[in-house]
Amino acid sequence: MTPEELQRYSRQIILPGFGTAGQQRLRGARALVVGAGGLGSPASIYLAAAGVGTLGMVEFDTVERHNLHRQILHSDAAVGRSKLESAEARLREINPHVRFTGHADRLTAENARRIFKEYDIVVDGSDNFATRYLVNDAAALCRKPLVYGAIFQFEGQIALFAPHLGGPCYRCLFPEPPPPGAVPNCAEAGVFGALAGTVGSLQALLAMRQLAGIGEPPLGQLMRFDALRWRTTRFTVPKNENCALCGAAPSITDLDPARYAPAACAAPTPTNADTMNSTAGSETPMEITAEAAHDRLADDDPPVLLDVREPFEVEIGAIDGHRHIPLRQLPEAYETLPRDRPVVVYCHHGMRSLRAAEFLRAKGFARAQSLAGGIDRWSTAIDPAVPRY
Numbered sequence: 001m002t003p004e005e006l007q008r009y010s011r012q013i014i015l016p017g018f019g020t021a022g023q024q025r026l027r028g029a030r031a032l033v034v035g036a037g038g039l040g041s042p043a044s045i046y047l048a049a050a051g052v053g054t055l056g057m058v059e060f061d062t063v064e065r066h067n068l069h070r071q072i073l074h075s076d077a078a079v080g081r082s083k084l085e086s087a088e089a090r091l092r093e094i095n096p097h098v099r100f101t102g103h104a105d106r107l108t109a110e111n112a113r114r115i116f117k118e119y120d121i122v123v124d125g126s127d128n129f130a131t132r133y134l135v136n137d138a139a140a141l142c143r144k145p146l147v148y149g150a151i152f153q154f155e156g157q158i159a160l161f162a163p164h165l166g167g168p169c170y171r172c173l174f175p176e177p178p179p180p181g182a183v184p185n186c187a188e189a190g191v192f193g194a195l196a197g198t199v200g201s202l203q204a205l206l207a208m209r210q211l212a213g214i215g216e217p218p219l220g221q222l223m224r225f226d227a228l229r230w231r232t233t234r235f236t237v238p239k240n241e242n243c244a245l246c247g248a249a250p251s252i253t254d255l256d257p258a259r260y261a262p263a264a265c266a267a268p269t270p271t272n273a274d275t276m277n278s279t280a281g282s283e284t285p286m287e288i289t290a291e292a293a294h295d296r297l298a299d300d301d302p303p304v305l306l307d308v309r310e311p312f313e314v315e316i317g318a319i320d321g322h323r324h325i326p327l328r329q330l331p332e333a334y335e336t337l338p339r340d341r342p343v344v345v346y347c348h349h350g351m352r353s354l355r356a357a358e359f360l361r362a363k364g365f366a367r368a369q370s371l372a373g374g375i376d377r378w379s380t381a382i383d384p385a386v387p388r389y
C-alpha cells in the first residue's frame with residue numbers, strides 16, 4: 001500500500017483484528033453491487049470509501065427525480081442520465097483507487113452467472129421480486145456469498161445468504177415470489193430515504209466483514225429493523241432441507257428465464273375497479289378492528305380466521321383457530337376456503353392482510369375483511385399472551 005492509501009484507510013486499519021491484513025484483503029477483493037438505487041447507493045459508497053479493490057455494478061436504468069431522496073449516489077444534475085455513469089463518476093470522486101466495472105445491462109437469467117463468477121461477493125440492491133430471486137439463485141449456483149437487503153415502507157431486512165457455507169438461502173425463507181401485485185413496490189407503498197441508507201450501510205458492513213475475514217458470518221440470521229416502532233428483531237432462519245435451490249434434492253439447477261419473468265414485479269395490483277366491483281352492494285367494510293373481530297368469533301356465524309403470514313412468523317405466535325395460507329400461496333389455495341362464511345384475514349400489521357382481503361373480494365368472497373393492525377394489535381388489545389415481534 002502506498003503512504004496515501006495508508007493515510008486514507010488508517011482509521012479502519014487501527015481497528016482491533018482488522019489491521020493492514022484486513023485492508024489488504026479488501027484491496028484484493030471484488031464486490032458486485034446489483035442496482036445503483038436506494039440500497040446500492042449507500043452500499044457502494046461505503047465499499048468504495050473502504051477501499052474494496054474492484055467494485056462492480058449492474059444497472060440499466062436512468063436517474064429519476066422522485067428517487068433522489070434515497071438514491072444518494074446521484075445528484076439533481078444527473079436526472080435523465082444513466083445511473084451507471086452517474087454512479088461511476090461519484091464513486092471515482094470518493095476513491096480513485098477503486099477499479100470500477102460497470103455492467104450496463106438488466107440482470108437476466110442469461111448473464112447473471114457470467115457476471116457473478118467475476119466477483120467474491122454479491123450485494124443485492126434490487127427492488128423487485130423477479131430480480132431478487134434471480135440474484136439469490138445465481139449467487140447460490142455460483143457459490144458466492146450474498147448480502148441480502150430489502151426495504152418496505154418502515155421496515156428493513158438484512159441477511160447473509162451462503163448455502164455453500166452451510167447456511168440457508170433466500171428461498172429457504174420465502175420459497176416462491178408472492179403473486180404479482182400482492183406486495184406493493186416503493187412507488188405505491190413509499191419508503192424513507194434514511195431507511196434505505198440504514199439497510200444499504202448494513203449491507204456494506206456485512207460485505208466488508210466477509211471480505212476482510214473478520215467476525216463470524218451470521219449464517220441463518222435475518223435481521224429486521226422497524227423504523228417506526230424503533231425495534232430490531234433477529235430471526236433464526238433454518239436451512240430448509242426441501243429447498244428447491246439449496247435443499248437435499250434441488251429442482252433449480254440452472255437459471256431458466258421463465259422463472260424470472262419481469263412481469264412478476266411489473267404486473268398491476270388488483271385494480272380499484274376490481275375491488276369496487278367486488279364490494280358493490282356489500283355493506284362489509286374492508287377492515288375490522290381487533291375488538292369487533294374478537295366479538296364476531298363468538299357469533300353463531302363466526303368468521304374463518306385466515307393467517308397470511310410466513311411460516312416462521314406463525315411459529316412466533318398465532319391466533320387460536322386460524323387457517324394458515326401464506327399470502328404468496330393464496331392464488332392457488334383460496335378455493336379451499338368456505339364461500340358461505342365470512343373471512344377475517346390477518347398478518348403482522350395489517351398491510352398484507354388488506355391485500356389478501358382485496359384479492360378474496362375480487363374472487364367473490366364478499367365478506368372478506370382485514371384485521372386492522374394485524375396480530376400486533378390483537379396482542380395489545382385482546383390477548384397479551386400472543387407474542388409481539
Ligand SMILES: [Zn+2]
Pocket residue numbers: 163168169170171172173240243244245246247
Ligand atoms: Zn435454500
